[in-house]
Amino acid sequence: MTQIRHALSVTRDADFAAWYQEVISEAEMAEESGVRGCMVIKPWGYGIWERIQHLMDTRIKAAGVENCYFPLFIPLSYFAKEAEHVDGFAKEMAVVTHHRLIQDGKGGLIPDPEAKLEEPLIVRPTSETVIGQAMARWIQSWRDLPLLTNQWANVVRWEMRTRMFLRTSEFLWQEGHTAHADRDDAMKETLRALEMYRQVAEDDLAIPVVVGEKPENERFPGAVATYSIEAMMQDGKALQAGTSHYLGTGFAEAAGIRYQDKDGQQTLCHTTSWGVSTRMIGGLIMVHGDDDGLRVPPRVAPQQIVILPMLREDDGDETLLAYCEELRGKLAAQSALGEPIRVLLDKRAGKATQKRWTWVKKGVPLILEIGGRDAAGGQVSVLRRDRLWRNDGKVNFIAQGRDEFLVQAATELEDVQRALHGEAAERRNAQINRTITDLAGLEAFFAEDKRYPGWAEIAWSRPTGAALEAVVQTLKAHKLTIRNTPLDGAPVSGTCLFTGQPAVERIYVARAY
């Protein structure tokens, strides 16, 4: 097999972290902004986020959840109560202390000492507290329940070590916040949101995930139960790609969220919260990217098909462009995966080969290159991004009749969507070790000197408190964490390899982002 000359300078095998950065840069998804920890999300990266937003928001609305918008700033005093009551309260936040600038007399600007705020304002790290207060105002009786709200917003958590999409000081997300009459209804909503995240990951992003409950030590501070979807990256690490929390009545008590029930009694609400962020895009890259750049599943691709006319800056260009424009129109009039096909005719100046590699690196699912002779002969030259190379090391263009391609285009896109999921699922499943029964085995699995150790699925006794803390410390010594307990309800037997007690459930253990 001939040596392939890949589009990126670094391969996943050589340096996964450097490869990740190169994909982001070469696919023109995002870049450093010059502001510490904040990124500029460029059109291709933002377009993917818009697709995720659209597909998730449709599900959010279908579930009867209503979007709202809450203030960017939260008064400092709102956090004082939380800091007292909640263990693990994070204090790394952006603090606004002044509301005006003045000239410093040396050509610069400084915060105006006369414009110091009486009470500092915090840039929201999450809107839990303000939304809780709003719910307390909005809910009077059982008729107002359930109250189902969601917000699409930017939030800020000061991070010392940042990595684009995965951990940035400012990030974009949605946060759902709901209030219910009782535990059952709140738990139903918690799991509905979790199932929605599973669908977005699996069906839209083509990322296979494990749906499960986080262990006690990994719960959202103050939550009664935290659930997550966990995805495996190509380096074998886990990424928590979305969480949903059942908060019990604790948050309702702190915010005073009460309702009059049918018997006239004042009763505390049960609340939930759930969120997914631009981190999901980091997962997309690390699951589907290859040594030629990104590969975007058609459902979340801002453009699904790009048509590249081989312009020659001569008289033939006009005929060629007309042919391409007609093709574009016919494709745009078709549907694939339940929506009109998103197709771009890239007429920009530049060499066709160079433009091709730009789109390969961006990971557009299908590329059509069309020259003057193709136009004359009613042909197209089709490149599937997930089948980029032939065995002989050449780019895998397939010549096809234009009408034949038009008939198959939707099916082809659906096939790319399925193929990317299949490939990721196969890889993940091959990298889950289900045979480990003792600590030595666990250590050996993760100690092996290979790049992709994957995950271990093991049986345990679900210890709590100090016993759990001992497990956490044992794992920490190997840089491992418990990801979650899968909700699939598969039977479990044997003993817990940490406590020696009878196992009651399984957990996934992995290194994680």
Place this chain on the structure above:
Amino acid sequence: MTQIRHALSVTRDADFAAWYQEVISEAEMAEESGVRGCMVIKPWGYGIWERIQHLMDTRIKAAGVENCYFPLFIPLSYFAKEAEHVDGFAKEMAVVTHHRLIQDGKGGLIPDPEAKLEEPLIVRPTSETVIGQAMARWIQSWRDLPLLTNQWANVVRWEMRTRMFLRTSEFLWQEGHTAHADRDDAMKETLRALEMYRQVAEDDLAIPVVVGEKPENERFPGAVATYSIEAMMQDGKALQAGTSHYLGTGFAEAAGIRYQDKDGQQTLCHTTSWGVSTRMIGGLIMVHGDDDGLRVPPRVAPQQIVILPMLREDDGDETLLAYCEELRGKLAAQSALGEPIRVLLDKRAGKATQKRWTWVKKGVPLILEIGGRDAAGGQVSVLRRDRLWRNDGKVNFIAQGRDEFLVQAATELEDVQRALHGEAAERRNAQINRTITDLAGLEAFFAEDKRYPGWAEIAWSRPTGAALEAVVQTLKAHKLTIRNTPLDGAPVSGTCLFTGQPAVERIYVARAY
């Protein structure tokens, strides 16, 4: 004619400002957040914003403009240069000075003195500077032009006197920023954005607007030309509902936005920017609201039709709900105004009359009340929000056969859309005085002791510099401003009533928000 008992406690005539606040509160659009100058946008208000976003974003994408996302924070030093060069640079901004909180030992939290930022960060009042710097990085050659970007984001400008939607410290908007090879292309884009705003205002929000150029003194600081759409509120004041700026090469020079032209020369780009904000919703209220609350044009209504079953909490409810659900399904399967009809079956507990008035105040275009007998007889009872009252002071419900209504529903919504625009245009046109030829006449028009003086359209000589400043001061004494010079190109004659020189164009003079 019988006295009508309106749904609001304050009428427009009695107290326009109090009426405005009551509409916002009773239509459940927004409320004070407890954070100075920031509002909570509630589902109905946010739903309208989502509709505006959707309809405008479709046009933005169709024009080839790509959405990006830029950082919330901008380093202080970025503003120092702007403060030096730009007259009218606004300094009321939120300043972040610390990145961590610590406990103060007295149960409270304070900014950690150890976590003071080396350089303060400003919460973006607009993204002009960061986007300019990004453009300087992204643009190398003429092949990269035009560069067309847009951002949907929250921005903060510290305001001492706030009013919901119209002037808030934090608001939501879109900001378009584009770079071009020459003046002509930049001007074309400036006017394309302006025309897009006109369409959104007229076609979507049913708000008639005057499209024109702002006078020199009202230009965006640093702009070569600023254009606006101006709408007339029901109190006769003007509201600037959107602006588009041609920035020349000044901003490109400050940020270093240059390109290599086809001859290999480094050349400055010509840039534009354009924006519309949640302020538009304030305009919607003040143009279409009446003494019973809001009236939302169908195109931007989060729900266009609400079905209210008259539930009796007895055995008949099941049949009634099934009838309503079938009706809902049939309506949702239809299209009106180019999109699937948005219809809600409101099954919440509560008295039907109370629920009706909730929806009247929210201004949903069509309300269907359906009781058990209607269901049995295949009937519906239809209320058009824009024809709420009969002459005898009763609510204007019209009984109709269900099938007959289904056939007409789309047409009815289209008619409401048209009727609201027609009503607003008629009122506005009646309140524009085009007969004023001298200053005394202008003073008399605005001095008249009536609630709705409206606008004056007058001819002037387009003075600049000190001569313009004299006009501005004259108008200011009457709390008047020049809104814009209409671009309709109608001929003009006579002399300027300010300068006595030959008139060259017309301007609108008005009180404004």
